[in-house]
Amino acid sequence: MRRLAILSAALVLLAACTEKTDLRSDGEYNEYLAVDATLTDRPDRPQQVILSRTVPYFGEAEEHAAAAVRGAVVTVGDGTQTVLFSEKEPGVYQAPEGYCAQAGKQYHLRIEEGEEVYEADASMPEAGFRLDEIDYAWGGGKTMGADSLWTVAIWGGDKPRTDYYYVTLAVNGNFYPFELAEVLDDKYFNGNEIRGFPIATLMQIHDLQELYGDCCKYLEKDDVITLEAYTLQKDYFDYLVAVALNGTLSSIPLFSPQPANCPTNIRGDHALGYFAVCPVASASVTVDDPLRPYYRKLMPGM
Helix, strand or coil, X not given: CCCEECCCHHHHXXXXXXXXXXXXXXXXXXXXXXXXXXXXXXXCCCCEEEEEECCXXXXXXXXXXXCECCCCEEEEECCCCEEEEEEEECCEEECCCCCCCCCCCEEEEEEEECCEEEEEEEECCCCCEEEEEEEEEEEEECCCCCCEEEEEEEEEEECCCCCEEEEEEEECCEECCHHHCEEEECCCCCCCEEEEEEEEEEEECHHHHHXXXXXXXXXXXXXXXXXXXXXXXXXXXXXXXXXXXXXXXXCCCCCCCCCCCCCCCCECCCEEEEEEEECEEEEEEECCCCCCCXXXXXXXXX
């Protein structure tokens, strides 16, 4: 399995505040439109396109704050209807409530920004595995409220083919950002029923909670852990691997700014990023004992 643990506590301390851009000299910096556009089949989740501009590696904080692209016209069509994405906050364009992608359709993204037009096409892959339920186990740590780890395992089944996933966790609806999620393939469970596979880790660290919010809080009784697994097309998987390897470990949101040497399916002058459509499998578990050391489903009576 090519499994990328996107963040560690050491990287939180060492990662730079900006990502590597295509920096040649002080007078030759090229500005790019960065596109973060992932549609899913979940009508209960906002479908959105995030647009920003890259800034120089040594750009001032004010430049980063102004990187959001405002006033663009963003539409997504499927051959039957074309949906306008409205700007809900600077640089964040959302579809009408209840809109989601569907299997078997080809989607076309169009972005009009000033006189420039950017386009991309994507379709939804078949879901890679069936996610029946999840469970957690305390992985050790210090005292209550201090740094600790929990392993999250899945039960379900994987399709008999090579699939690729983006896996993220949430605590009480607060999802991990890209920096803390995982991009992986199904090498270790390909084509099999899955029983207690430890697919992800919750990192409950005070410094991370200050940085990312309650997705990194210390687990307490009645907290709800949710795992979501996006099935990816191979080219989108390759793109996310490239993003992870090109210094986005501290970017909030995903593109602030986008690295200049990653692949892209966005057509247009000086454009970066990706447009993808993904099915999402989801399951949740409620915490009964934060310090429970074994999976109940593997160790009955424990």
